Amino acid sequence: MYTIEVHEKYKHYEYCIVINPLGYRCGYVKTEEFDVAYKKSYDDLHGDIHCHGGLTYNDSTTFNESYGYWIGFDCAHHGDSPDPDLAAAGSSMFSTSIFSGGAIRTKDYCVDWCESMIRDIVIMNRTNGGLRVGVKELMRQEPLQCFLKGLLGEEFCP
Secondary structure, X not given: OOEEEEEEEEOOEEEEEEEOOOOOEEXXXXXXXXXXXXXXXXXXXXXXXXXXXXXXXXXXXXXXXXXXXXXXXXXXXXXXXXXXXXXXXXXXXHHHOOOOOOEEOOHHHHHHHXXXXXXXXXXXHHHOOOOOOOHHHHHHOHHHOOHHHHHHOOOOOO
């Protein structure tokens, strides 16, 4: 089972940092229906959304009771190492990690990458026709009320 280390918002987007049982961190960003990135595979987003090691996850799932379409990355690549303080006790794979000797990717490192992904999503929406719903409809939906604030970088909330 995984552990959620961070569940925050940045520019009105939810993101999570998750620790897997082996002690590796993963970062996920929740996309919304009006985003260009919504329900696109990570292969389709390659080159548009940048993160550690490239996107390795896209699916509808729930993190911390927040259901939606999430995209993400993991920190279990060549050059990464698990955090020995976070690995589940008794994990048989931890002691034989093929990636030993690499860098332990910190919580702050993963938060920075999640925020970078969100900035990339905002740029994609600005340049590729995000906002697949009308502005009036957008403003009526509570979770989406302040989306334009993040998109335009200015106050737009009623």
